[in-house]
Amino acid sequence: MNCISSFALRCVAASFAIGFIAAAPALAQPSPFNKPVRFIVPYPPGGPTDITARVYAEKVSKLIGQSVVVENKPGAQGVPAVQQLMQLPADGHSMYFGTLSTQVVSHVITAYRKQPAPYDARKDLVPVSTLGSTSLVLMASNASGITSYKQLVDTMKKQPGKFNFGSDGTGSLTHLGGEMIKQATDTFAVHIPYKGTAEFSQALITGDIQFAVTGSLGAVNLVKQNRARALAIAGPKRSDQLPGVPTTAELGQPGVDLTSWFAVFMKAGTPKANVDAMAQAIRQAGQDPELVQRLTSAGLDVGTSASPEQFAAQIDAEWKRWTTTLDKAAIKFEN
Numbered sequence: 042m043n044c045i046s047s048f049a050l051r052c053v054a055a056s057f058a059i060g061f062i063a064a065a066p067a068l069a070q071p072s073p074f075n076k077p078v079r080f081i082v083p084y085p086p087g088g089p090t091d092i093t094a095r096v097y098a099e100k101v102s103k104l105i106g107q108s109v110v111v112e113n114k115p116g117a118q119g120v121p122a123v124q125q126l127m128q129l130p131a132d133g134h135s136m137y138f139g140t141l142s143t144q145v146v147s148h149v150i151t152a153y154r155k156q157p158a159p160y161d162a163r164k165d166l167v168p169v170s171t172l173g174s175t176s177l178v179l180m181a182s183n184a185s186g187i188t189s190y191k192q193l194v195d196t197m198k199k200q201p202g203k204f205n206f207g208s209d210g211t212g213s214l215t216h217l218g219g220e221m222i223k224q225a226t227d228t229f230a231v232h233i234p235y236k237g238t239a240e241f242s243q244a245l246i247t248g249d250i251q252f253a254v255t256g257s258l259g260a261v262n263l264v265k266q267n268r269a270r271a272l273a274i275a276g277p278k279r280s281d282q283l284p285g286v287p288t289t290a291e292l293g294q295p296g297v298d299l300t301s302w303f304a305v306f307m308k309a310g311t312p313k314a315n316v317d318a319m320a321q322a323i324r325q326a327g328q329d330p331e332l333v334q335r336l337t338s339a340g341l342d343v344g345t346s347a348s349p350e351q352f353a354a355q356i357d358a359e360w361k362r363w364t365t366t367l368d369k370a371a372i373k374f375e376n
Contacts, residue, residue: 042193042222045135053223056108060328062120062249063202063247072106072318073133073312073315073318074105074106074107074128074133074134074315074318075105076109076134076138077108077109077110077134077324078101078102078105078107078108078110078114078134079106079109079110079129079134079135079137079155080094080098080109080110080111080123080136080305081112081113081114081122081126081135081136081137082094082096082111082112082113082114082115082122082136082138082140083114083115083116083118083119083120083122083138083143084113084115085115086113086234089140089175089256089258089303089339089340089341090140090303091111091113091337092336092340092341093138093172093173094111094172094301094303095111096332096335096336096365097323097326098110098111100157100326100329101274101319101323101326101334104322104325104326105285105318105319105322107253116140116281117159118143118147119137119139119140119143119144119252119264120159120160122137122138122335123137123160123165123166124139124159124160126166126306127160127165127308128220129308129313130279130308131307131308131309131310132311132312133187133307133311133312133314133315133316133318133319135307135308135316136169136171136305136306136307136319137140137166137305137306137308138303138304138305138306139166139187139293139303139304139305139306139311140301140302140303140304141300141302141359142213142214142301143213144162144166144304144306144356144365145162145356145359145360146213146214146310146363147160147212147366148349148360149360149363149364150212150367150374152364153364153367153368153372154374157337160198161247163360164309165308165314166306166307166308167307167308167309167311168304168306168346168349168352168353169304169305169307169316169319169320169349169350169352170178170303170304170305170319170320170323170324170345170346170349170352171302171303171304171305171344171345171346171352171355172302172303172304172323172327172343172344172345173255173302173303173327173336173341174276174301174302174303174341174342174344174345175258175301175340175341175342175348176257176269176274176275176276176277176278176280176298176299176300176301176371177214177215177218177254177255177257177275177276177282177291177299177300178255178256178257178260178273178274178275178283178286179222179253179254179271179272179273179274179275179299180245180253180255180260180263180269180270180272181193181251181252181270182245182246182247182248182250182251182269182270183248183267183268183269183270183277184244184247184248184251185204185248185251185252186354187251187252187268187270189270190272190273190287190289190292191257191292192227194228194250195271195289196279197223197226197228197229197230197298198226198227198228201228201229201305202229202230202231203230204230204231204251205230205232205251205358206219206230206231206232206233206250206251206252206253206254207232207233207234207235207241207244207245207249207250208232208233208234208235208241208254208318209234209235209236209237209238209240209241210234210235210236210237211232211372211374211375212372212374213234214299215241215253215254215255216232216234216301216360216372217237217363217366217367217370218230218254218275219232219252219253219254220366220369220370220372221296221297221299221366222254222262222275222294222297222369223370224366224369225294225296225297226294228289230251230252233249235252238259239253239257241253241264242255242259242329243270243302245263245268245269246263249293252267254275254299257274257280257282257283258338258339258340259284260283261280261282261283261340261359264283264313268351271283271286272288273286273287273288273289273290273292274284274286274289275288275289275298275299275300276288276289276298276299276300277290277298278342280340281337283341299322302344303341304346304352305319305323307319307357316349316373317349319347320348320349323336323345324345324346327343327344340365
């Protein structure tokens, strides 16, 4: 009996030893973060990107054991924020919060116009992970009498040029979104650029334009106030805040995907250990129920990349897609 007990104890001891040896490398790995981390946001406080950064900063800070400070550096499609990042060490303790608009669309336009780029978006920055996304919404003015996506398309096919669509500026995501819809449906409508979202939203309300694509938060407000009608979510999934509004994919237009993402980038030359560690912390933070609830209530869908490499591939695909859209639209920009 004593022999059996002694043998059993040795087996248990050996099991613990093997488990400790297996776990030791993971436990021994030093954290690559040894000082406060900066999240540099290219928009003013209070907007969707800023909100996303602050919610993630709180959770990531606890995961990496360092304070995470959000710094707002707005203006010029993110250029000042990137320039600030470029002045800092590539040690993984400073990150830039980019969006589809700042990191893909604006650079595709710069290349299309053959203008000198302020920085190389794909060489000067290293993709880390997406954080969340929001899809634009196709809206129709109440004055237009359009009540469905099909009716909009049918009318534009039968009467090319009858309808106007608005945007917050030539070359903006809302402009190119309208162009993408025209290309996907082989229809024509006249583009009218405005100086900002507030202006083209007002034009939609008054009926000066018949349709437009706009951000989800603005769309929800217009629908709640019964000042315009939502025809479609230009993305892969429906919105809980706009129940009953179908997606463009459901309507037979899966290529009309106007999902804008929020994402983190590091300076080129940052050690891969820092990039991977931050990507892992972001993925873990993105699974936190409180974080999901807070961002969902702000109209955002939480979604992190499987890996930095997967995010880089996503950016390449987006670059090609928007380049094609711009080429087909043959937009004339003012010098």
